[in-house]
Amino acid sequence: MADVDLILSKIKLYRNHPVSGQLFADIFPIFRDPVATEAVVSHLTTHILSTHSISQISAIVCLEARGFFFAPLIASRLGLPCIPVRKKGKLPGDVLSVTYEKEYGPDMFEMKSDAFEGVETQGKEVILVDDLLGKGGSILAAKDLVGKLGMDIAEAVFIFDVDMPGYAEAVREKVGDLKRYAMVTLTVSNSTEPVN
Numbered sequence: 001m002a003d004v005d006l007i008l009s010k011i012k013l014y015r016n017h018p019v020s021g022q023l024f025a026d027i028f029p030i031f032r033d034p035v036a037t038e039a040v041v042s043h044l045t046t047h048i049l050s051t052h053s054i055s056q057i058s059a060i061v062c063l064e065a066r067g068f069f070f071a072p073l074i075a076s077r078l079g080l081p082c083i084p085v086r087k088k089g090k091l092p093g094d095v096l097s098v099t100y101e102k103e104y105g106p107d108m109f110e111m112k113s114d115a116f117e118g119v120e121t122q123g124k125e126v127i128l129v130d131d132l133l134g135k136g137g138s139i140l141a142a143k144d145l146v147g148k149l150g151m152d153i154a155e156a157v158f159i160f161d162v163d164m165p166g167y168a169e170a171v172r173e174k175v176g177d178l179k180r181y182a183m184v185t186l187t188v189s190n191s192t193e194p195v196n
Contacts, residue, residue, distance in 0.1 A: 003039040004184050007159065010036050019104040025160060025186065027131050031069055041073045043183050044157055048078060048127060051181070052154055058124035059083050059116070063109070063142050064090070066131035070159075074129060083115050083126075085142045096148050100141035103134060109141045115149060125154035133161040133182060136174035143178060158182040 010029040017024040030036045048054075059081040062071030068084065075082035088097065088108035095110040128142050139156050146153060156175075161167075161182035 003043050006036055006039055007184050008190055011160075022104050025132055027066060027069075027159065030159075037070070040070055040159055040183065041077070044070070044129070044159070045074050045077045047181055047183075048074070048155075048157065052127070054078055054080070056124055057127060057154060058121045058151065059119055059126050061085060061126045061128050061142065061146055063128070063130040063138055067129050069131070071129040081119050083111070083119070085109050085111055085145060096145055098141040098144045098148075100137045102137050107138075109138065109145060111145045111149065113149075116151065121151060125152045127154050128156040129158075130156070131159050133158045133171060133180060135167055135170035139178070139180075140174045143175065153178060156180040160184050160186050163187045 007030060010027075010033060012026045012029065014024045014026060016022060030040060048057075057078070057080060060071050060075035060078070061083045062068055062075075063085045064087050072082045086109070088110055091110055091112050094113040096113055097108055097110045099106055099108045101107075126146055128139060128146070130139060130142075133139060133156070143153055143156075156178055158180070159182065161171075161180070161184075163185050164187065
């Protein structure tokens with residue numbers, strides 16, 4: 001619980017960013033504090049180790065951009081490769097693409113067609129890692145990309161998920177029974193008053 005309180009004390013919520021009507025969680029203050037960073041990495045690493053047989057996990061797949069801040073640290077501690085899902089146009093060579101709807105408009109994710117080259121995949125699954133599960137659009141896109149590359153998802157892991165009106169329903173509709181875990185659930189009662 002102390003880790004959760006620490007993480008909640010670091011984030012800031014902003015109204016109307018990046019578009020009007022959008023609530024934005026700024027997680028970067030977490031990474032200005034080495035103790036908070038360690039709390040996130042240790043907590044999520046411990047969760048994965050206690051929930052999965054690492055011998056059955058092929059890789060950590062992390063989502064651009066904020067998943068890049070901590071997923072490689074988790075992967076390193078687990079002794080696993082870390083494979084990125086990137087925004088359109090960032091990767092060279094042959095890529096696979098998926099268009100998806102964010103809360104404020106369409107976007108596109110891509111993965112290299114050879115993303116798992118040299119990685120042991122036979123009979124194994126991957127773990128998706130991102131900072132926040134909002135309404136599920138980006139995690140569904142990542143799931144679809146990984147599926148196109150022939151891999152299944154063991155679990156999707158986040159620092160935050162959101163238990164506010166409209167969010168849980170949207171996640172159920174988009175990602176269904178995909179196993180998922182969040183270190184902290186943002187609610188109306190535990191979230192700080194948004195900055196205008």
